[in-house]
Amino acid sequence: MASGPLRLSDEPRPVPGAGEVLVRVLACGVCRTDLHVSEGDLEVHRASVVPGHEVVGEVVSPGSRFAVGERVGIAWLRHTCGECRYCRRGAENLCPNSRYTGWDADGGYADYTVVPEAYAYRLPTGYSNAELAPLLCAGIIGYRALERADLPDGGRLGVYGFGASAHLAAQVALARGATVHVLTRSAAARELALSLGAASAGPADAMPPEPLDAAILFAPVGDLVLPALAALDRGGTLSIAGIHLSDIPVLNYQRHLFQERQLRSVTANTRQDGADFMAFAAQHRLHVTTTPYPLDHADRALTDLAGDRVDGAAVLVP
Numbered sequence: 105m106a107s108g109p110l111r112l113s114d115e116p117r118p119v120p121g122a123g124e125v126l127v128r129v130l131a132c133g134v135c136r137t138d139l140h141v142s143e144g145d146l147e148v149h150r151a152s153v154v155p156g157h158e159v160v161g162e163v164v165s166p167g168s169r170f171a172v173g174e175r176v177g178i179a180w181l182r183h184t185c186g187e188c189r190y191c192r193r194g195a196e197n198l199c200p201n202s203r204y205t206g207w208d209a210d211g212g213y214a215d216y217t218v219v220p221e222a223y224a225y226r227l228p229t230g231y232s233n234a235e236l237a238p239l240l241c242a243g244i245i246g247y248r249a250l251e252r253a254d255l256p257d258g259g260r261l262g263v264y265g266f267g268a269s270a271h272l273a274a275q276v277a278l279a280r281g282a283t284v285h286v287l288t289r290s291a292a293a294r295e296l297a298l299s300l301g302a303a304s305a306g307p308a309d310a311m312p313p314e315p316l317d318a319a320i321l322f323a324p325v326g327d328l329v330l331p332a333l334a335a336l337d338r339g340g341t342l343s344i345a346g347i348h349l350s351d352i353p354v355l356n357y358q359r360h361l362f363q364e365r366q367l368r369s370v371t372a373n374t375r376q377d378g379a380d381f382m383a384f385a386a387q388h389r390l391h392v393t394t395t396p397y398p399l400d401h402a403d404r405a406l407t408d409l410a411g412d413r414v415d416g417a418a419v420l421v422p
């Protein structure tokens with residue numbers, strides 16, 4: 105971010121293609137993946153792409169699934185082929201022909217954007233536009249990461265890192281009766297965790313007060329894989345939520361994996377994950393902590409995110 109990779113520009117309003125609708129952006133969340141796109145941690149898929157894949161907007165061109173004026177959500181996944189072996193077995197998150205909002209196609213750091221209707225979400229009521237935005241990636245990915253962690257009913261969950269995604273996944277786990285231990289370097293995030301109902305909150309590399317049945321690593325820090333695996337009870341699972349992780353140090357088989365502990369990654373999400381999470385959010389009022397920024401301060405929002413200076417989720421409001 106120090107080199108200023110974002111530029112504000114005036115562009116013509118995008119024109120929806122077949123199966124797409126035009127959307128006026130009401131709020132767009134700022135996700136860590138936007139930082140990876142902007143800083144080049146992820147390869148360039150489209151030169152001068154408009155970032156942003158947590159878009160809450162209002163439909164302004166008529167579609168077949170959504171009416172003009174309807175509030176709609178646009179997320180990271182925006183195309184899968186429907187024909188490959190992964191799509192056919194319900195794992196469209198692994199489709200090698202998939203495309204993504206704010207990476208392959210222009211996203212929501214804008215006044216207007218377009219979305220394929222088949223990949224847009226109906227949104228729960230009872231939330232503001234800014235509160236809904238982080239649900240669309242942070243929320244959905246956290247939800248999938250929790251599913252991948254195989255937390256048993258009433259189990260003990262460790263949450264490593266406590267940003268936008270973690271603070272939502274922790275609430276899902278708590279609503280399902282889990283005991284949640286949060287491990288993060290940010291003192292403010294530890295306070296937020298305790299206020300949401302976490303049983304304990306300590307530094308990122310500390311041992312939780314009891315063994316864990318499951319853990320989720322949200323911080324993009326490979327070093328933390330070791331303490332997180334070491335904290336697992338027999339048969340426990342660690343799921344890694346991030347799209348990008350620094351190198352994992354050498355594991356010690358006895359200390360980190362033996363006793364059938366498992367290490368799993370999480371790759372994007374299926375539309376079913378998104379629909380399931382939106383249904384959960386409609387039934388359980390999640391507390392969504394947001395920090396608003398004007399659209400033309402997107403670079404400041406990303407810089408603050410990179411420096412861990414954002415409480416909850418940063419949200420751009422045009």
Ligand SMILES: [Zn+2]
Nearest residue numbers: 185188191199
């Ligand atoms: Zn496919």
Ligand SMILES: [Zn+2]
Nearest residue numbers: 135137241242
């Ligand atoms: Zn994201």
